Amino acid sequence: MRLPSSIFVSVSLFTAETTAALYLSSTYRSAGDQIWQGLTLLFTLVPSVLVQLTLTFIHRDLGRDRPLVLLLHILQFGPIVRCLEAFCIYGSVGRVEEPYVSITRKKQIPRGGQSEEVERQVGQAEGKLFTHRAAFARTSVIQAFLGSAPQLTLQLYICILQQGVSIGRGTLMVISLLSIVYGALRCNILAIKIKYDDYEVDVRPMAYLCIFLWRSFEIATRVVVLVLFSSVLQLWVLPVVLLNFLVFFLYPWILFWQSHSPFPENIEKTLTRVGTTIVLCLLTFLYAGINMFCWSAVQVKLNDPDLINKSQNWYRMAVYYMLRFVENASLLLLWFIYKTDFYKLTCAPLLVLQLLVAYAIAIFFMLVFYQFCHPCRRLFASSMTQGLWNCSSLLCLMCNSDSPQNRPIGKSPSPTTRQEMANDGAHDTASDTTDDMPNETMYDMLNDTTIYDTTNEIGNNICDGINGDINHSD
Numbered sequence: 413m414r415l416p417s418s419i420f421v422s423v424s425l426f427t428a429e430t431t432a433a434l435y436l437s438s439t440y441r442s443a444g445d446q447i448w449q450g451l452t453l454l455f456t457l458v459p460s461v462l463v464q465l466t467l468t469f470i471h472r473d474l475g476r477d478r479p480l481v482l483l484l485h486i487l488q489f490g491p492i493v494r495c496l497e498a499f500c501i502y503g504s505v506g507r508v509e510e511p512y513v514s515i516t517r518k519k520q521i522p523r524g525g526q527s528e529e530v531e532r533q534v535g536q537a538e539g540k541l542f543t544h545r546a547a548f549a550r551t552s553v554i555q556a557f558l559g560s561a562p563q564l565t566l567q568l569y570i571c572i573l574q575q576g577v578s579i580g581r582g583t584l585m586v587i588s589l590l591s592i593v594y595g596a597l598r599c600n601i602l603a604i605k606i607k608y609d610d611y612e613v614d615v616r617p618m619a620y621l622c623i624f625l626w627r628s629f630e631i632a633t634r635v636v637v638l639v640l641f642s643s644v645l646q647l648w649v650l651p652v653v654l655l656n657f658l659v660f661f662l663y664p665w666i667l668f669w670q671s672h673s674p675f676p677e678n679i680e681k682t683l684t685r686v687g688t689t690i691v692l693c694l695l696t697f698l699y700a701g702i703n704m705f706c707w708s709a710v711q712v713k714l715n716d717p718d719l720i721n722k723s724q725n726w727y728r729m730a731v732y733y734m735l736r737f738v739e740n741a742s743l744l745l746l747w748f749i750y751k752t753d754f755y756k757l758t759c760a761p762l763l764v765l766q767l768l769v770a771y772a773i774a775i776f777f778m779l780v781f782y783q784f785c786h787p788c789r790r791l792f793a794s795s796m797t798q799g800l801w802n803c804s805s806l807l808c809l810m811c812n813s814d815s816p817q818n819r820p821i822g823k824s825p826s827p828t829t830r831q832e833m834a835n836d837g838a839h840d841t842a843s844d845t846t847d848d849m850p851n852e853t854m855y856d857m858l859n860d861t862t863i864y865d866t867t868n869e870i871g872n873n874i875c876d877g878i879n880g881d882i883n884h885s886d
Contacts, residue, residue: 458558619785626778
């Protein structure tokens with residue numbers, strides 16, 4: 413049984429960030445900066461409350477007689493208690509005989525086209541540890557994107573306004589960045605385990621390194637871009653943030669309404685329709701918060717029983733990164749145009765180039781991860797490079813079809829001419845390939861409808877190959 417090290421890391425980051433934020437808020441109070449103190453406490457206490465509610469919900473403590481645990485959760489000490497409980501369970505393994513065990517069946521990742529199913533006995537202690545790991549994986553994501561990400565953005569903005577970095581603020585910023593990257597890493601691992609639940613997944617250290625570098629460059633670049641833009645155009649940063657947030661918040665709901673699926677009722681038996689709606693809104697709220705700063709590996713799908721889209725959609729990922737790169741470049745361009753004398757000692761063109769290169773490096777490590785380090789890459793119906801190539805081919809095809817110079821001008825052929833063309837095509841089937849090459853007469857005989865039908869057919873064929881749906885067959 414593995415040591416619950418991920419639980420220890422999650423609790424350590426949560427405790428360290430909360431302590432650093434409380435200390436920094438006290439320094440803001442001493443300096444008379446009540447606004448910064450209030451925002452710092454807001455981005456600390458709100459995610460902390462959500463973490464306590466998540467742990468209570470997953471462990472179903474409301475339906476059990478555990479008043480002391482509930483009291484500690486109210487006092488915001490829930491993660492520490494859960495961590496101690498997990499290590500006590502880990503220490504008791506082997507000392508007490510298990511009254512009964514359960515048997516799980518997992519498939520191995522196919523090697524050479526074959527996949528074997530392996531049975532394994534899981535005791536009560538291991539099952540409890542699995543629940544603890546799953547709970548802390550979700551709380552790490554909540555803490556990262558609903559607390560640490562806004563906190564890092566706020567403190568970096570204050571550093572620019574005050575033209576300095578104090579020890580307390582710098583410490584909180586470093587811890588917040590580590591918390592965000594760790595939360596994004598846990599989100600990636602969680603997505604892999606949910607999508608490939610039938611398989612025994614083994615994530616190697618090189619995969620962890622690629623994810624860490626990918627998320628570090630992506631998140632750091634995004635935060636710096638938002639802070640630079642907000643430092644020169646304070647009134648416009650709110651519409652940009654709200655537009656991003658509303659798009660990703662409403663997107664799962666729009667897909668759900670378009671599918672005409674029934675309202676999800678299997679989330680929790682004890683929840684009413686109102687409670688289920690609140691849980692789904694919180695889920696999409698978290699989904700929007702993740703996509704605000706980086707690509708969410710867990711794609712929400714409300715009409716799925718597990719609420720997760722288990723297909724690997726390369727097209728959606730490619731569109732996200734292209735639009736995000738364009739948005740970051742646009743925000744940097746606006747900052748470069750409207751920058752004040754405050755940045756006169758900064759080489760603005762070099763800074764813009766560094767940020768764009770850093771985001772390109774993040775995309776590079778993302779490609780390396782999915783192409784070479786993903787633990788389940790053998791199950792992809794199409795590779796990462798093939799999916800992106802199909803996406804670029806589709807975009808080029810759409811641009812070419814909309815271009816006026818590519819639209820042929822000619823008369824529609826008569827029925828007699830079409831019959832002659834069909835007979836000639838049947839006769840020329842057995843001829844050489846040089847006879848099949850198109851000439852100017854053939855192009856003159858094709859009308860706009862024929863060209864457009866062919867273009868749509870090609871586009872549909874490319875779209876069918878874009879989504880690399882998972883092949884779960886043996």
